[in-house]
Amino acid sequence: MAQIHLSTDSPNTQQSPHRALVKQRAAMSGDAVFSLPATDFSTKVPVEHLDYDFIEKCKDVKYLEKILRILRSGEEGIYPHLIKFCEGHLEKLNPKSRALRKETPVATEASFSKDEWNQIMDDLRTWAEETKKSETLLKQEPVFDLLIEKIPPVRSSNSFVPLNEKSFPKQRTNSSKHVLPRDYQEWDKFDVKEECNKVDGVLKNDPPAIINTGHPNIKRAVDASLLSQQEKFLLANREKDKGNEAFRANDYEEAVAYYSRSLSILPTVSAYNNRAQAEINLQHWHNAMRDCQQVLELESRNKKALLRRATVHNHMGNFQMASEDLRMVLQEEPNNATAIQLLSKIERKLSDCLPKQQSKGKKILIEELEEQAEQRACPVQPSQPVGGEESSAAPAERGDMGNAQKKPHSRGDGGPHSESSNSHHGHWRGKGGASDKYKVTEESKVANGSSKRGSTASVQGDKRSGTKGATGGGKAEESVNLDAPCGALPPHLSRLKNEGNLLFKNGQFADALEKYSQAIQGYTDSGIDSPEDLCILYSNRAACYLKDGNSQDCIQDCTRALELQPFSLKPLLRRAMAYESLERYKKAYVDYKTVLQIDISVQAAHDSVN
Amino acid sequence: MSSPLSKPQIIAHIQKSLNYTVFDSKWIPCSAKFVCLGNFARGTGVIQIYEVQHGEAQLIKEVEKPKPIKCGTFGAASLQQRHIATGDFDGNLHIWNLEAPDVPVYTTKAHKEIVNSIDGVGGLGIGDGAPEIVTGSRDGTVKVWDPRQKDLPVANMEPVGGETRRDCWTVAFGHAFNDQDRCVCAGYDNGDIKLFDLRNMSLRWETNIKNGVCCVEFDRKDININKLVATSLEGKFHVFDMRTQHPTKGFASISEKAHKSTIWQVRHLPQNRDIFMTAGGAGNLHLWKYEYPAQRSKKDSDGVDVGVAGSVNLLQNVNLSTQPIASLDWSPDKQGLCLCSGFDQSVRVLIVTKLNVA
Numbered sequence: 001m002a003q004i005h006l007s008t009d010s011p012n013t014q015q016s017p018h019r020a021l022v023k024q025r026a027a028m029s030g031d032a033v034f035s036l037p038a039t040d041f042s043t044k045v046p047v048e049h050l051d052y053d054f055i056e057k058c059k060d061v062k063y064l065e066k067i068l069r070i071l072r073s074g075e076e077g078i079y080p081h082l083i084k085f086c087e088g089h090l091e092k093l094n095p096k097s098r099a100l101r102k103e104t105p106v107a108t109e110a111s112f113s114k115d116e117w118n119q120i121m122d123d124l125r126t127w128a129e130e131t132k133k134s135e136t137l138l139k140q141e142p143v144f145d146l147l148i149e150k151i152p153p154v155r156s157s158n159s160f161v162p163l164n165e166k167s168f169p170k171q172r173t174n175s176s177k178h179v180l181p182r183d184y185q186e187w188d189k190f191d192v193k194e195e196c197n198k199v200d201g202v203l204k205n206d207p208p209a210i211i212n213t214g215h216p217n218i219k220r221a222v223d224a225s226l227l228s229q230q231e232k233f234l235l236a237n238r239e240k241d242k243g244n245e246a247f248r249a250n251d252y253e254e255a256v257a258y259y260s261r262s263l264s265i266l267p268t269v270s271a272y273n274n275r276a277q278a279e280i281n282l283q284h285w286h287n288a289m290r291d292c293q294q295v296l297e298l299e300s301r302n303k304k305a306l307l308r309r310a311t312v313h314n315h316m317g318n319f320q321m322a323s324e325d326l327r328m329v330l331q332e333e334p335n336n337a338t339a340i341q342l343l344s345k346i347e348r349k350l351s352d353c354l355p356k357q358q359s360k361g362k363k364i365l366i367e368e369l370e371e372q373a374e375q376r377a378c379p380v381q382p383s384q385p386v387g388g389e390e391s392s393a394a395p396a397e398r399g400d401m402g403n404a405q406k407k408p409h410s411r412g413d414g415g416p417h418s419e420s421s422n423s424h425h426g427h428w429r430g431k432g433g434a435s436d437k438y439k440v441t442e443e444s445k446v447a448n449g450s451s452k453r454g455s456t457a458s459v460q461g462d463k464r465s466g467t468k469g470a471t472g473g474g475k476a477e478e479s480v481n482l483d484a485p486c487g488a489l490p491p492h493l494s495r496l497k498n499e500g501n502l503l504f505k506n507g508q509f510a511d512a513l514e515k516y517s518q519a520i521q522g523y524t525d526s527g528i529d530s531p532e533d534l535c536i537l538y539s540n541r542a543a544c545y546l547k548d549g550n551s552q553d554c555i556q557d558c559t560r561a562l563e564l565q566p567f568s569l570k571p572l573l574r575r576a577m578a579y580e581s582l583e584r585y586k587k588a589y590v591d592y593k594t595v596l597q598i599d600i601s602v603q604a605a606h607d608s609v610n
Numbered sequence: 611m612s613s614p615l616s617k618p619q620i621i622a623h624i625q626k627s628l629n630y631t632v633f634d635s636k637w638i639p640c641s642a643k644f645v646c647l648g649n650f651a652r653g654t655g656v657i658q659i660y661e662v663q664h665g666e667a668q669l670i671k672e673v674e675k676p677k678p679i680k681c682g683t684f685g686a687a688s689l690q691q692r693h694i695a696t697g698d699f700d701g702n703l704h705i706w707n708l709e710a711p712d713v714p715v716y717t718t719k720a721h722k723e724i725v726n727s728i729d730g731v732g733g734l735g736i737g738d739g740a741p742e743i744v745t746g747s748r749d750g751t752v753k754v755w756d757p758r759q760k761d762l763p764v765a766n767m768e769p770v771g772g773e774t775r776r777d778c779w780t781v782a783f784g785h786a787f788n789d790q791d792r793c794v795c796a797g798y799d800n801g802d803i804k805l806f807d808l809r810n811m812s813l814r815w816e817t818n819i820k821n822g823v824c825c826v827e828f829d830r831k832d833i834n835i836n837k838l839v840a841t842s843l844e845g846k847f848h849v850f851d852m853r854t855q856h857p858t859k860g861f862a863s864i865s866e867k868a869h870k871s872t873i874w875q876v877r878h879l880p881q882n883r884d885i886f887m888t889a890g891g892a893g894n895l896h897l898w899k900y901e902y903p904a905q906r907s908k909k910d911s912d913g914v915d916v917g918v919a920g921s922v923n924l925l926q927n928v929n930l931s932t933q934p935i936a937s938l939d940w941s942p943d944k945q946g947l948c949l950c951s952g953f954d955q956s957v958r959v960l961i962v963t964k965l966n967v968a
Contacts, residue, residue, distance in 0.1 A: 096923060096924075098867070101924060102927075103894060103927060103928070103929045104926075104927065105928065106620055106621065106622040106928045106929070106960075107619040107620055107621045107622075107928070108621065108622065112619075120621070120961060120963060121665070124623070124665075124944075124961065127642070127943075127944050128642040128662055128663065131640065131943060131944075132641070132642060134640060135640055138640055138689070139690075141690060151732075151739075152739050152740045152789045152790075153740070154740060154756045154758055154759045154764060155740065155742070155754070155764040155808065218788065218834070219738075231689060231735065234689075234735065238735065238736075241881060241882075242830065242832070242833055245830070245833075245882065245884070246833075248884070248902075249836070249906070250902065250906070254834070
């Protein structure tokens with residue numbers, strides 16, 4: 001049989017008949033070709049290689065391309081299937097291969113689904129209409145003569161730059177021989193240092209050595225006072241795009257410069273956000289924090305800003321703040337992978353430093369009680385700010401709890417291993433080591449932020465606004481005055497609250513309860529009008545009662561909390577659970593339903609309702 | 611492997627057949643109109659303005675001029691006035707107000723021979739500083755003009771007397787990131803590319819790419835120079851990374867072969883400086899994306915910084931006609947809208963989709 005006869009070429013004889021047939025054909029035509037050496041440009045590719053197995057095993061991209069070329073040319077015959085196979089294999093090895101480039105006809109309506117096509121057409125139509133409108137508006141605007149004055153003058157000096165094919169030096173000497181008459185306006189550009197250098201013979205402009213060192217001066221602000229709103233918008237967008245492009249090319253400094261330009265024309269949320277990210281990449285934590293705060297002022301639930309702020313906190317060591325931010329994000333988007341990852345990292349860090357404090361827990365409690373007693377007597381104390389951001393006192397003031405206050409802890413320091421013996425608080429204090437300037441600017445923003453968020457129902461919001469509200473109250477004393485009498489209490493109370501939180505997390509509910517009670521007392525004593533904080537404290541204490549099994553007190557506290565801030569989720573939820581445990585199902589049902597009305601996504605409520 | 615549908619698609623939205631040879635076509639900024647420049651068979655120039663309406667290009671105005679017009683730009687026009695600067699076969703530079711195109715706003719005899727290429731900067735909010743126009747001509751000179759100065763160019767780059775003059779085929783502005791810095795890049799028919807710095811009035815860099823340079827363009831005019839693409843005969847184009855200049859080696863570059871014939875034009879997407887389109891002599895368009903390397907500069911053996919070029923990926927290629935596509939212009943207002951005209955006497959409006967994802 002002819003097959004057997006010819007298949008002695010290749011060692012693989014176990015193939016499908018189809019393959020054998022193809023090979024046979026290839027081999028046969030190979031025979032034919034060998035007899036015509038003139039047209040055989042495929043000298044380097046023997047015909048046996050035009051074969052499935054060979055192609056599959058071949059790893060040499062160039063060789064494969066050669067094979068493909070031969071196959072496509074049809075010299076050895078037309079094997080469409082083999083061609084496709086070869087292409088597929090080549091693509092696996094080198095998707096960017098030039099041989100894989102195909103000329104396609106222009107896409108038309110037929111190549112799209114109906115929806116896509118309609119979308120594209122509608123898009124174009126709306127654009128055309130909008131542009132026509134804006135064009136007519138543009139034409140109607142009067143031409144600003146002032147604008148014309150702002151343009152720099154005509155480039156001075158009619159200088160000839162002789163074009164030599166090669167020589168640089170020749171041209172250099174040419175130009176230096178002539179002292180061309182200069183325009184008066186050149187005096188504006190007169191650079192004394194440069195002239196001195198020139199006089200001293202320091203010619204730094206060797207043409208071959210014009211190396212672009214570092215970043216040339218990009219002006220950080222653009223004077224857009226004479227432009228219309230439309231033009232401002234366009235220009236700001238363009239600068240932002242430039243910033244984005246620089247960012248993508250990893251030129252973060254440049255990106256920041258362009259974003260700053262964009263913001264100087266028209267402040268926008270996205271420009272701030274982007275600049276924050278660029279600063280993060282440059283590790284300018286304070287600048288990044290500032291930008292995140294700006295965004296959150298404009299848009300308090302902006303997820304990107306929250307995430308970025310969490311990152312900054314993380315790097316600055318404010319793990320508590322970071323985790324709060326992340327929890328906010330996760331509330332809205334429970335599946336956010338980055339948030340989840342970051343949160344788990346932070347939790348781990350938090351739990352690392354907790355055990356250290358656990359052991360000292362009891363001792364310090366006693367200490368603190370004493371100190372607190374002291375403090376109540378002389379309410380001068382500045383105190384341990386929570387997470388640094390909120391301290392109303394300058395670092396110098398953190399005088400104290402009887403501990404020698406050292407320099408504010410370095411930022412971004414892992415904190416928990418702080419040297420202060422008051423390590424219980426050190427955890428939070430350490431993160432406070434921010435510069436004054438930063439804090440002062442933060443405060444005003446923080447106050448704004450809190451006033452906006454004061455009314456949210458979410459407890460996290462409450463918690464944070466609570467603490468900020470505390471500093472909001474204390475913000476009144478912005479001066480670095482050690483003797484300020486009334487400012488100390490809110491931070492002091494928030495510290496109590498945080499201690500309570502910590503204890504609660506550790507499962508020491510009784511102690512936590514105590515803390516909360518103290519805090520509540522403190523509030524009522526000082527007469528500070530801060531319903532959110534009080535509400536939170538009550539709510540937290542209610543949680544403690546619930547855990548202890550004291551449902552009655554829990555219900556009481558929840559009710560009080562709800563009096564202060566109706567429709568807050570956590571107290572409602574806790575009260576519902578308390579009622580349930582007391583078997584007063586009707587009331588429990590009512591409360592759960594209320595919770596669901598407020599926030600339909602609370603799973604626990606759903607379950608319990610059923 | 612990306613599925614074919616996630617690649618940008620190039621759609622031919624409108625196709626218009628003209629009765630004259632069209633050399634250049636440009637979008638009018640802030641509008642849905644475009645202008646076509648060319649010459650009638652009887653040897654006179656023509657300017658036509660079309661508007662994109664209801665999926666069609668409708669002729670709004672047609673003006674005839676004594677000399678055929680080769681090229682035009684809106685680059686030096688203010689956003690409100692949008693005057694077009696054109697260069698014609700006789701070496702004249704005119705600036706027209708399209709609302710009243712009978713008399714030019716500015717006119718000068720720029721060159722002794724045909725103005726091959728023109729570019730503008732400083733208008734439309736692109737580039738700080740004075741609006742300027744640069745023209746390159748077959749007489750080998752490259753001149754920079756300011757519309758406020760009559761008759762005389764602001765700068766003139768010409769070969770020293772006695773040297774052979776090579777045709778200048780293309781010019782481009784760049785590095786206009788503040789009001790003093792400007793750079794002009796010129797490409798010649800013998801493969802020379804020269805970069806002039808207008809602030810120092812000196813030649814900053816030159817190189818030769820062995821084949822006549824058909825088109826040069828910077829990726830963005832109004833930033834610190836970043837990338838330059840130069841296309842040439844014989845289907846090759848080069849991308850130079852302009853951030854790091856080595857004293858002897860110049861700028862790092864990569865070159866890519868495509869189109870199998872002359873690459874007539876390269877244009878960067880105004881909304882993304884890393885995407886550009888090249889137009890070829892066989893009537894085809896290739897859409898490319900540049901990717902930066904991990905490190906854009908490194909130290910060479912002498913410890914001097916030398917640049918590192920990245921890589922280009924082909925995103926899409928299509929075949930529009932059999933004749934060369936001589937001009938290409940992206941719309942500055944709508945991402946993906948593109949205008950091209952070719953020697954098959956037709957002008958096409960294209961839509962390129964999915965550029966955000968690319």
